[in-house]
Structures are given as C-alpha cells and as structure tokens.
Amino acid sequence: MSYPIVQQRPLDPSQKRGWLGLRGRARESGELPKPAAHQVLVYRVNGHYVVDNAERALNSEDVVEASHVSVVDMTRNAEVMVQLGIPSKDADQFTMQVTFVCTVSNPAVVVREGMTDAQAMLRAYLKSHNRIFELGLAHKLDDVNEVRRNVNAQVKAFATVKPPVMPGIDIEVRSVEVLTPAGLAEFERKRTQQQRQHRLVAEQQGFDQARELDQDEHTQLRSTKQQRHDLSREAERKDFDRYQRREDRLELNELSEAIRNDPQRVLLLAWEQGLLGPVEMAERMSAEARRVEDNAREDRAAELEHKRAMERAQLEQSTEDRRWRRDIEQQQLLWRREDESFRREDVRQQRQIKLEVIRELGKHGYLDMTNLDPNRLVDELTTKDDAPQVGPADETPALPSAADVDLEDDEDDEDTGVREEDAG
Structure with a gap:
C-alpha cells in the first residue's frame, strides 16, 4: 500500500436529488472512499484543499463542490524502509537498508504537493549523497562489519547536515543497517556445515581412536590437541x-553525543567525512556564528522590551493612583459643602419657626404680659448663627424673609397701641 496518500479519486459534478431536483445537490455514499480510523479525506474544492475527518455530511457545500478526493494515512511514526545497493571491491554489492519514521502533519499540503510515494522520494534523497556509494569500494564482502560502521556514521551525518524534507510530513532517521550479503551468508552457512561435519568426523575419529587406543595412542593424543586448538580459536573469535x-x-554513542550538543562539531564531522568542501565549510561556520550572535541580540532586545513594558506599567499605575486620590478628595470636598448647606438650611428653618412663634405671641398680646423686648428678640434671632464652617468661598449670606419684616411691623403697631391706651 502506498504512503502517505493511500487512494485518490476524481469526482463527477454532483446531481440534484428528488423529484425535479427539489431536494438540492448531494453525493451518494458510493462516490466517496471509506477511510480507516487512522486516515482522513482531503477534498479539492475550487483550487483549495479541505480536510475532512469523516464529519462532513454528503450534502455539505465542500463535499458537493469537490472535484477530487484523496485518502491520507495519518499513522504516527509510520516506518518507511529504503534499500540501496553499495558496490564492493569484489564486483558484488552490499545492501544498505535505512528505516525512516514519518508522521503526516498537514494532510492538505501532502495532497497539494503530490506526496504519493514517500519511499521513492526518500530513496532519491539517499541517492543524492554520492559519498555513500563509495564506502564499499575498498572492502570485500567479508568486511561487512567495517562497511556497516562507515555507512552508519555517513548516513547519520548526512541526515544531520541535510535532513530529509517532504512538505507536510515530519521525517526522522530511525536506523541504518547493512544486510549480510547473500553470497557471504551462503558461504558462512557452508562453512558452518563443514565445521559441523568436521566436528562429527573428529568425534567419529575420537570414537575410533578410543576404540583403537591400544593400536594408535599417539594419533589419538594429536587429535585431542587439535580439537582443543580449534575450540580455543573459536572462543577467541567470539x-x-x-x-x-x-x-x-x-x-x-560518541558520534550521537557530538551531534546533539555541538553544531560546529557536526560541521567538522561532515567536513572530515567529505560532505563539505573548505569554502562551504567556512560559509557554514560563519552562518552558525551569525546565528548565535542573532539569537543573543534577540534575547537582549526581548529583555529590554520587557523592562520597558514593566516601566510603562508602573508609570500607568502611578498615574491611575494619583487620579483616584484626586477624585476622592474632590468627592469629600463636595460632601462637606453639601453638609454645610444642609446645616445652614436647618438653622434658617429653626430661626423662621422661632420668629413665627414670637409673631403669634405678639398678635395675641402675650408679649405685653412679660418683660421681653420683642425687637431685641427679633434682632438676636436674625443675627445669631453658629461658628464659621468650612464651605465654598463664593457662598452668599441668606436674605431676611418676608415673615421677619411683617413681624417687626406688627410689633411696632402693638407698641403704638399700648402707648395710645395709656395716654387715654
């Protein structure tokens, strides 16, 4: 099965349903492929690509207007194996097998860029590095372990310097292997078989020698020594x-540690392996130095911007605090003025009540029965006030009311009437 695009299918224009097409347009279920649980559908709609996680209805606008549909495999860390032949010294070849793990990150981009066969693209990626095909030229098939070590280091260094890139897919090298050549495997199988036969023959000889010990003791001893020698050599080989x-x-492990912790070490390793020339090596080193400097500059700029933002926030908070205190002071002053106005109004009303009482007493002649001087009482009531209070500077004193004036006139008339009676 192909990866990551499992299936592609063009779609005919959708037709209206129902009698005379009154039910609108919709797709039939048989027109669309059935994705598995780890797959999604991608529609091409008017030149755009729309991802469907099996949630869109058959009569939705994107499904109806789609002209093409693709099924994309969303398996996480899907393994893609690529095998390549590496020429050897003795006109044969080693088989290199590289295992990549792939994860689709953007299915719409995968369909748009036509990523139909990841294996073919990764094979082309490996073929672009010619140095890999020169690693076996100096070795015979028997030197497969040496070739394995060189190929492993070369492929991983190449993937670090120039990682595989496929639009919409995250790729990582999982393992690099050099398979045992078929001829060598057959040779090892035959050699093992011969060794087994030799061992059986030796055992048979030992049996014969044991049986014929009295006949040839010297031959038996030599065979025993040979067997011990063979066992010793086998142990040394293991x-x-x-x-x-x-x-x-x-x-x-040393290579992985160097690559992970030191980018410049990666460049030096690539140069030692012949992946980079002197000019390109210098350019890469300069670019790495500029990148480090740019990162440091960006960090300093971010720190300065953060400091300025904190200062602005503190200034705004201080301004807001001063504005709040000023509003509180103005409100308190307004309240004091209102309290003073209420107090004056209470004093005026009490004075008015007292004047009305004296006026009524004067009308009924009760003032003639006491030694009170009405004019003096009126003067005290109209001029008496509390101690000065805090209030607005432009507040004007209250004017005498009409009742005050009428009371004074009435008192004068009553005084005049008493004097006339006394004269009579």
Whole structure:
C-alpha cells in the first residue's frame, strides 16, 4: 500500500436529488472512499484543499463542490524502509537498508504537493549523497562489519547536515543497517556445515581412536590437541566479535553525543567525512556564528522590551493612583459643602419657626404680659448663627424673609397701641 496518500479519486459534478431536483445537490455514499480510523479525506474544492475527518455530511457545500478526493494515512511514526545497493571491491554489492519514521502533519499540503510515494522520494534523497556509494569500494564482502560502521556514521551525518524534507510530513532517521550479503551468508552457512561435519568426523575419529587406543595412542593424543586448538580459536573469535560490537556502540554513542550538543562539531564531522568542501565549510561556520550572535541580540532586545513594558506599567499605575486620590478628595470636598448647606438650611428653618412663634405671641398680646423686648428678640434671632464652617468661598449670606419684616411691623403697631391706651 502506498504512503502517505493511500487512494485518490476524481469526482463527477454532483446531481440534484428528488423529484425535479427539489431536494438540492448531494453525493451518494458510493462516490466517496471509506477511510480507516487512522486516515482522513482531503477534498479539492475550487483550487483549495479541505480536510475532512469523516464529519462532513454528503450534502455539505465542500463535499458537493469537490472535484477530487484523496485518502491520507495519518499513522504516527509510520516506518518507511529504503534499500540501496553499495558496490564492493569484489564486483558484488552490499545492501544498505535505512528505516525512516514519518508522521503526516498537514494532510492538505501532502495532497497539494503530490506526496504519493514517500519511499521513492526518500530513496532519491539517499541517492543524492554520492559519498555513500563509495564506502564499499575498498572492502570485500567479508568486511561487512567495517562497511556497516562507515555507512552508519555517513548516513547519520548526512541526515544531520541535510535532513530529509517532504512538505507536510515530519521525517526522522530511525536506523541504518547493512544486510549480510547473500553470497557471504551462503558461504558462512557452508562453512558452518563443514565445521559441523568436521566436528562429527573428529568425534567419529575420537570414537575410533578410543576404540583403537591400544593400536594408535599417539594419533589419538594429536587429535585431542587439535580439537582443543580449534575450540580455543573459536572462543577467541567470539571474544573478538564481542569486543568489535562494543567498540561500534561506543563510537556511535560518541558520534550521537557530538551531534546533539555541538553544531560546529557536526560541521567538522561532515567536513572530515567529505560532505563539505573548505569554502562551504567556512560559509557554514560563519552562518552558525551569525546565528548565535542573532539569537543573543534577540534575547537582549526581548529583555529590554520587557523592562520597558514593566516601566510603562508602573508609570500607568502611578498615574491611575494619583487620579483616584484626586477624585476622592474632590468627592469629600463636595460632601462637606453639601453638609454645610444642609446645616445652614436647618438653622434658617429653626430661626423662621422661632420668629413665627414670637409673631403669634405678639398678635395675641402675650408679649405685653412679660418683660421681653420683642425687637431685641427679633434682632438676636436674625443675627445669631453658629461658628464659621468650612464651605465654598463664593457662598452668599441668606436674605431676611418676608415673615421677619411683617413681624417687626406688627410689633411696632402693638407698641403704638399700648402707648395710645395709656395716654387715654
């Protein structure tokens, strides 16, 4: 099955449904492919690409107007294996197998760019690095372990310097292997078979020698020594293989650590492997230095901008605090003025009431029965006031009311009437 685009299908213009086409246009279920749980549909609608997670109805506008539909595999870390032949010294070839893991990040871009076969594109990516095909020219098929070490380092360094890029797909190199050549495998199989036969023959010989010990004791002893020698050589070979695998792991770990922690080390490694020339190496090193400097400049600019933003926020907060205190002071002053106005109004009303009482007493002649001087009382009531209060500077004193004037006139008349009676 192809990856990442599993299936593509053109769509005919949708037809109206129902009698005389009154029910509007819609797709039939058989027109569209059935995606699996890990797949999505991508429609091409008027030159645009719309992703459908199996949620759009058959009569939705995008489905009705679509002219093409594709099924895209969204499997996370899908493995894509690429095999390439590497020429050897003895007119045969090693088989390199590189395993990539791919994850579709943007299915619409995958369909738009026509990423129908990731394996073919990754094979072309590996073929673009000619150095890989020169690694086996100096080695025979027996040197497969040496070729494995060189190919592994070369491919990983190449993928670091020039990572594989496919629009809409995230790609990572998972493993690099050099398969055992078929001829070598057959040779090893035959050699193992011969060794087994030799061992059987030796065992048979040992049996014969044991049976004929009395006849040829010297021959039996020599055969025993030969067997011990063979076993010793086999043990040494196994120890050497274990040592070689351990050295390979250490070298790969050192390479991975260098690549992960030091970009300049990656460039130096690529230059040592012949991936970069001196001019390109210098350009890459200069570009890396500029990148580090740009990152430092951006960090300083971001820190300065943050500091300025904090200062602006503090200034705005201080201004807001001053405005709030000024509003509170103005409100408190307004309240004091209103309190003073209410107090004066209360004093005026009390004075008015007292004047009305004296006026009524004067009309009924009760003032003649006491020693009170009405004119003095009126003067005290009209001039008496509390201590000065805080208030607005432009507030004007209250004018005498009409009742005050009438009371004074009435008191004068009453005084005059008493004097006339006394005269009579």
